[in-house]
Amino acid sequence: MVDDDVGRESDDASRERAADTDAVDAVTPSSYLLVVLGAGSYLLLMANWFALAAFLDPIADGLGLSDTQSGALVGAVPLTYVPLSLLSGLVLDRIGARRGIAISVGIFGVAQLLRSATGDFAGMLATTVLFAVGATGITFGLPKLVASIFPSRLLGTMSTVYILGSYAGTAAAYSVGRAILGPALGGWRPTFRALGAAALAFLAVWVPVALWHGRRHGTPYGGDGESAFSLASLRTDVARVFSHRVMRLLVVVGTAYLLLGHSLQGWLPTLAGSRGVSPEVAATVATLFVVGQAVGTVVVPPVSDRLGRRRDGVVACGLAAVAGVVALAFVGDAVGAGAAALVAGSGVGGVSPLVRAIPTEIEDIGPALTATAVSLIFAVGELGGFFGPFLVGGLRDLTGSFLPGLAVLAVGALAMVAAGLRLPEI
Template structure:
């Protein structure tokens, strides 16, 4: 079996390319995987989209509402590694199906909750399913695509996640909420859409598994014995490149969560109207999408991962600096686009690079990516907290943005030390 083009040691280029050919159904499977990510994010951010009416109806305090919004990313910290280890054993296709079933049922239960404790419990259950999509999709791509296409195909499902976030607000809050009469029926419809997706995914995934299997590896023969689990964890934790990727992933989540949460307020502090402030936040997402579309495929074509990560770090640093020193809404808009490009560009790379490490590969991709998120979500949780806390202390966003800039510098430094895997 050939791991990727040019690694089989033969001089027959035509034979290598033929063995490296990807069946069209593998592309279709990843597109369906992108739909699963869309459904996940639409259900995930429906809570944030309807937070005000939910808090009012359930009688939540601001602290309780904030805890619900942060519950999913915070649950990733203790749960990620366990989820990754499980996915490396049961396989991506079955893991994704199980994940969709879990978050679909959790969303259905969330629609019926009557208090904070019930909403928190069902949101934590939702997070269990969410990890299966976050780590299952990188494993799926690693299992059915050669390394020359990993960045490009990772872009496909990342775009699905952006579409899902937009759907939560533009369809869920703006259309379904008013039409259906509130957040509870909207949650039920979104949950039903996720569960209905399984009617398509299950037969397609089963057929693909029978017909094509996992041509690039990935369905490890390891069991759930404690010794096997320890060996996999030790192999991932001890690898130097994974340590560098944890730094990159932590900064990626630090920047993403912090700016998504605070950009509208920052723009408002610069004199923007609510509509213009929302536009600045939207431009950050547009920048993310642009970076996701451009950077990973370009990295695939050039065979340069290290330079791509460094370039994303530089873009993030310039964008954060622009937010700190820019004095108006226009400057904030341009800076948001620039930093978004860096954040969006590095997002697929932290999921794709582990597969290309010889000691990890497709078999341990889910475990490796889960390590990045297990540590990285601490940055995702504490980043917004630090930006807000420093503003309370100083009355300015500049100290918080300085913290984000230090993070961008750390991404650049880690990227420069990455080997070309």
């Protein structure tokens, strides 16, 4: 009888502790709304970003650009991330995500308007670099926003929300910007103006909602600290992030992720075309890679949240990427290439939210240094994003085959697996 009473008391205590945890982890509906709006900022960013690639041919003709100059413009934004990312993250950790996102949208919206009016390569390059300044604030501000207003059990799921916004924006640049707005408005200049104006109009929604949410709910999980812009404070934050072993492993994962993502997205149509398929089928193969990314983004982070297994999620994504890249090296038909692209995309897409969510859960990093931590991953990782496509193309020039380049990508995917296996369960 005594044992039954003890058991009942133990059950009651467990239920009380669970209730207390649920109360602490309660999330207001407006926080979900804010992240959905944040996804809208990412959609607008990517629609404006990839409008350049979508209209590259008429822009090059209109401005008299060489192929080298066109390539420099396409690569200018990711390359700007390398020197700028860490500074952007440090600033965001001090001014807060809500304010940082607003400033960033304003910067890239104005930059897009300026790009619509440029008349030569120098002007387009300068305004594209300015655009990149705003882009970094969205890339690192959204992980910080989620870390500040959501408990760790929801970080992966909520990261999925804004990353899906980025995929929608990339698709919109081609399907809406190039295919609809371009013909309707009369070319790339008015389309750029319309996209830039849409970004600035978004601020009329974001600013009042973010201000209201900030006053009413603050940052329940931390993140908007009182760190000053002093050199000592900046140096301390950088040292904390750089010296952490888990962060070094995540830098490897992030570099592999960007290496694979940029390389496959850029070269898949050409790779598929080299197998003798039509341009339409080659475009479908490339589209299946994007579909795979969306599937991985939707599936992997929520499962990781539910199981509490971040490490297993990273390893599984790395293995999927390895399998997809190896299959691309050996399949000879469109169906096989499409299936391989789908598998590789699921690995790349699945790990994308994880590299943004995991830093928040690391001891000594947390919400307060989330932007700095994610910016470190991208500062180094974008080197992989830049050199990956370069190596695939360069090795093909040297050998006449995509196999050496795919071997490089497979090694990158294996590095993701190896780093993932060494991650502790957080």
